[in-house]
Amino acid sequence: MIREIRTTINDETKRALLSGGSKVHTFAAAEEVFHEGDIADCVYILIEGEMEVTHRDENGATHLLNVLTPGTIFGEMSVFLNSHRTATIIARTRCRALALDQEKLINSVSTIPSLSHSFLRVLASRIRDINEKYCDAITRTYQLALGCALLAAEQEESGEYQLDLAALAKQCGGEVSVLLEVLRQMQKEGIVSQLQHNFRMVKLRYNKPKLLEFMGRTAVIPPTIKPHA
Structure with missing residues (x-):
């Protein structure tokens, strides 16, 4: 699941956002906030209720990625990157959320210090999530490469197997130290x-x-790295 980062928006910050033209949207239970593939037009801050984050894979199956609770910023990455939504958000209960389009977002972040700090925390967490997933994907690649190399290696008279880690690391485009780990x-x-x-x-x-059992575990459900909604 996506790590949830909650803001610390107090009443003063809410009033500042509302006075700056931010709108509060109300969503009924089961109502869709936005759909995967939609053009991203605003960032949301959930202030009441719960929402579900879902993603449809290449086979058409829908997966629940996260449940959002009050105080959560969502939809920011697609707005910052001027890209399409990469997930679908559906209200699990009756919800209320502040909405900021790109212009209001930039103005609000530049004039409300507490909001800018919240967005910095969110973006830092998103980057950390992506880095962790990349590291996990790299480790899985090394695990499978080592497994294949061991299965292909010739057994010596002593019963041991010998591997050239430097050559294997070069094939994987990686480091010997990671293979050793x-x-x-x-x-x-x-x-x-x-x-x-x-x-x-x-x-x-x-x-x-x-x-063989280890390689089977490693190969199951390879990590998919997708930007956040």
Whole structure:
């Protein structure tokens, strides 16, 4: 689920937003706020009720990504980027939300310090979410690459397997240090044992059934990185 970042909008900030021309929209339960693919025309701040964030995948299945509660800013990324909505927002209960178009948003952020701080926190969190997802995707790639390399490696007379980590890292476009960290994690899980390395070549033994099970877990539901609504 998307990390929810709540604002700290007090009554004074609300009055400032309303006096600046921000409108309060009321949505009935089950009413759609905006739909995935719509042109983004404003940012919302939920002040009452709960809303659902959903996304439809390439197979047409709808997935619940998050539930928004009062104080949550949403829809900001598409407005800042002048892009289309990447998710659908539906009112779970009767809701009220402040709406700011791009011009009002910029004016409000520049004149209301508490609002600018809130948006900074939201944007920092969005960036952190995306970074974490990219890191997870990279780690999964390394895990699968190591698994494939182990299965393809020839067993030596000693019963060990030898891998050229530098060559594998080059193939993956990554770092030897990350591959070693993944191997250490695999060692903790009992997948590999007797791990020896010199930061280029590594020797080890591995448990094939556990390796195959590990690769199966890694390959299930690869992470999809999408901007926020």
